[in-house]
Amino acid sequence: MSAQIDISGNTRFSEDDVLRRIEQAVLDHRLAPGTKLKEVQLANLFGVKRGLIRKVLTRLAHSRLVEQTPNRGARVAKPSVKEGQDLFATRRVIESAILEALIAKADETDLQQITKMLELEHETYLQGDSERALKLSIDFHRQLAQLAGNSVLEEYLNDIIRRTPLVILAHLGADDENRCRNQEHEAIVDAIAKRDIKTAKRVMNQHLLHIESKIRHKPDEPKSDLATLLRLQTDGDAA
Amino acid sequence: MSAQIDISGNTRFSEDDVLRRIEQAVLDHRLAPGTKLKEVQLANLFGVKRGLIRKVLTRLAHSRLVEQTPNRGARVAKPSVKEGQDLFATRRVIESAILEALIAKADETDLQQITKMLELEHETYLQGDSERALKLSIDFHRQLAQLAGNSVLEEYLNDIIRRTPLVILAHLGADDENRCRNQEHEAIVDAIAKRDIKTAKRVMNQHLLHIESKIRHKPDEPKSDLATLLRLQTDGDAA
DNA sequence: TAATCAGTTATTGTTAACAATCTGATATTC
DNA sequence: GAATATCAGATTGTTAACAATAACTGATTA
Structure with a gap:
C-alpha cells in the first residue's frame, strides 16, 4: 500500500x-x-x-x-445514532439511483465486469480470507457506482462508505454476518442483467436494511490505544 | 455578514x-x-x-x-458539462428523497413555516429586490431539506447548491428566468400540504429540469479580475 | 473528601524566514 | 523566424521557533 x-x-x-x-x-x-x-x-x-x-x-x-x-x-x-440512521437512509436513496442509472446504460462489457467481480468475491470468501472478502464486498458497491457513470453519485456513495464503519459496531453477530452476503449481491446482478429496475432496487434495499439492522449504540468502548495506532504503521512496512 | x-x-x-x-x-x-x-x-x-x-x-x-x-x-x-449534468441528476434524486422524508414527518408547525417562507419570497420578488429574492428562492430548497430531518441529505443538497453556480451560466435568459419560479414553489408546497408524494416529486422534478435546461458551455469567459475580487471585500465593509 | 488554586507540562496554533518551483522575458543558436 | 537556453521575479511549499491554550499534578483549605 x-x-x-x-x-x-x-x-x-x-x-x-x-x-x-x-x-x-x-x-x-x-x-x-x-x-x-x-x-x-x-x-x-x-x-x-x-x-x-x-x-x-x-x-x-x-x-x-x-x-x-x-x-x-x-x-x-x-456520529450519533441518529446520524447513523440518516447515513443509511441516504445510502438507500443513492444506491437506488445508481442502479437506475446503471441499468439504463450498462452494456455487455459492464455486465461481464460485474459478474467477474461477483465471482472473485465468492471465491475469496470460500478460500477463507475474510478480511479480503470484506474489502471485495465493499468494492462491489463501489464498482456499481463507478459503472453507473454519475461522478457525483459515486462521490457520495464513497463518502457514505467511509463514514459507515464509525456507525456500525464491529463484530456483533457471527463472523459471516459482518459482510455483505454474496447471494444478495448475486440477486442484484441478476436483476441488473435482466434490466429489472424494480427488482434490483428492492433487493438492494433489503440488502442495505439487513446491514443497517446491526447499528447499535456502543456498549463499552474498548478504547483503542497507542498500540492500535502502532499496528497501523507496522502493518505495511515490508521494506 | x-x-x-x-x-x-x-x-x-x-x-x-x-x-x-x-x-x-x-x-x-x-x-x-x-x-x-x-x-x-x-x-x-x-x-x-x-x-x-x-x-x-x-x-x-x-x-x-x-x-x-x-x-x-x-x-x-x-466543472465539465458532464459533471454539471451529474450534479443536477443527483440533485433530482436528493430533492425527491427530501420530499418523501418531509411529507412523512411534517406537522402543522412545519407547514406554517414553509408557507411563511413562500410568502416572504413572493413579496420580496414583487418589491423588485431580485438579488434577495434569488437568495430566498435558494433558501426555500434549503429549508425543505432542513425540515425533512435527514442531516446527510441536507448536507448533500447544500453541497450541490454551492457547486451549482459554477455550472450554470450567469444571466443567459431574461432576468426572471434566473431564479426559481415562485409558482412552482407554490405547487410544491401545495402537494406537501396534501401529503401527495407523487405530485410533489413530479413538480419538483419539472422545476429542477427547468433550471437545468439553462446549462451551457460558457461561450467566452469575461475573466473576472482583481477588481471583482476587490468588490468581494468592499462589499460588506460597512464598519 | 471535595473543591479551589497555582504552577508545570503537554498540546495545539501562528508566524516569519527560508527553500523549491514555476512563469515569463530576453538572449542565443540553428 | 523558430526552437532552445538562461536568468530574474513571482508564487507556492516547508520548516523550526515561538505563542497561546489546555491538561495535569499536587498542595491547600473548608
Missing part, C-alpha cells in the same frame, strides 16, 4: 499516504470512534513533520471522519 | 469569515470559474496572514469549489 523507500531504507510517507492509512484504519475498525489523534504522536509514527499531519487531520475533518475542536485537537468522529 | 472590528477600527476576518466570503462570491457569480486565486493577493485583500488563506483554499478545494494543482496554486473550479 503505497509509500516510497529512500536511500537509507526508511519508509517515506506522502500526505496522501498518511491520509489513506488513517482512512483504512477506520474502515478496518482498528481506529475506534473517539480516539484522540495527537499531532506529534502521529508525526512520529509516520516519520513526517507535524505540519503534514495537521493538513491531513483537516482533510479528514472535512470528510467527517475526524472531529476537530479548537485548541483541543482532533478525535476520530463519533 | 460577520467579521469583527478591532480597536483601531480595522475589519478582522476569521478563517470562517474568509471562507464564507469566497463561497458567497461564487454563489453570486462574482468569482468566475477558472479565476486564479493567489495567496498573497487574497491575504492582502482580507488583511490576514497567508497561512490562513492557505487553509481556506484547502477547505474550498475539498468541497470542490476550488481546484488546487501542486506548485501552481488554486483556481475557482471549472
Whole structure:
C-alpha cells in the first residue's frame, strides 16, 4: 500500500499516504470512534513533520471522519445514532439511483465486469480470507457506482462508505454476518442483467436494511490505544 | 455578514469569515470559474496572514469549489458539462428523497413555516429586490431539506447548491428566468400540504429540469479580475 | 473528601524566514 | 523566424521557533 523507500531504507510517507492509512484504519475498525489523534504522536509514527499531519487531520475533518475542536485537537468522529440512521437512509436513496442509472446504460462489457467481480468475491470468501472478502464486498458497491457513470453519485456513495464503519459496531453477530452476503449481491446482478429496475432496487434495499439492522449504540468502548495506532504503521512496512 | 472590528477600527476576518466570503462570491457569480486565486493577493485583500488563506483554499478545494494543482496554486473550479449534468441528476434524486422524508414527518408547525417562507419570497420578488429574492428562492430548497430531518441529505443538497453556480451560466435568459419560479414553489408546497408524494416529486422534478435546461458551455469567459475580487471585500465593509 | 488554586507540562496554533518551483522575458543558436 | 537556453521575479511549499491554550499534578483549605 503505497509509500516510497529512500536511500537509507526508511519508509517515506506522502500526505496522501498518511491520509489513506488513517482512512483504512477506520474502515478496518482498528481506529475506534473517539480516539484522540495527537499531532506529534502521529508525526512520529509516520516519520513526517507535524505540519503534514495537521493538513491531513483537516482533510479528514472535512470528510467527517475526524472531529476537530479548537485548541483541543482532533478525535476520530463519533456520529450519533441518529446520524447513523440518516447515513443509511441516504445510502438507500443513492444506491437506488445508481442502479437506475446503471441499468439504463450498462452494456455487455459492464455486465461481464460485474459478474467477474461477483465471482472473485465468492471465491475469496470460500478460500477463507475474510478480511479480503470484506474489502471485495465493499468494492462491489463501489464498482456499481463507478459503472453507473454519475461522478457525483459515486462521490457520495464513497463518502457514505467511509463514514459507515464509525456507525456500525464491529463484530456483533457471527463472523459471516459482518459482510455483505454474496447471494444478495448475486440477486442484484441478476436483476441488473435482466434490466429489472424494480427488482434490483428492492433487493438492494433489503440488502442495505439487513446491514443497517446491526447499528447499535456502543456498549463499552474498548478504547483503542497507542498500540492500535502502532499496528497501523507496522502493518505495511515490508521494506 | 460577520467579521469583527478591532480597536483601531480595522475589519478582522476569521478563517470562517474568509471562507464564507469566497463561497458567497461564487454563489453570486462574482468569482468566475477558472479565476486564479493567489495567496498573497487574497491575504492582502482580507488583511490576514497567508497561512490562513492557505487553509481556506484547502477547505474550498475539498468541497470542490476550488481546484488546487501542486506548485501552481488554486483556481475557482471549472466543472465539465458532464459533471454539471451529474450534479443536477443527483440533485433530482436528493430533492425527491427530501420530499418523501418531509411529507412523512411534517406537522402543522412545519407547514406554517414553509408557507411563511413562500410568502416572504413572493413579496420580496414583487418589491423588485431580485438579488434577495434569488437568495430566498435558494433558501426555500434549503429549508425543505432542513425540515425533512435527514442531516446527510441536507448536507448533500447544500453541497450541490454551492457547486451549482459554477455550472450554470450567469444571466443567459431574461432576468426572471434566473431564479426559481415562485409558482412552482407554490405547487410544491401545495402537494406537501396534501401529503401527495407523487405530485410533489413530479413538480419538483419539472422545476429542477427547468433550471437545468439553462446549462451551457460558457461561450467566452469575461475573466473576472482583481477588481471583482476587490468588490468581494468592499462589499460588506460597512464598519 | 471535595473543591479551589497555582504552577508545570503537554498540546495545539501562528508566524516569519527560508527553500523549491514555476512563469515569463530576453538572449542565443540553428 | 523558430526552437532552445538562461536568468530574474513571482508564487507556492516547508520548516523550526515561538505563542497561546489546555491538561495535569499536587498542595491547600473548608
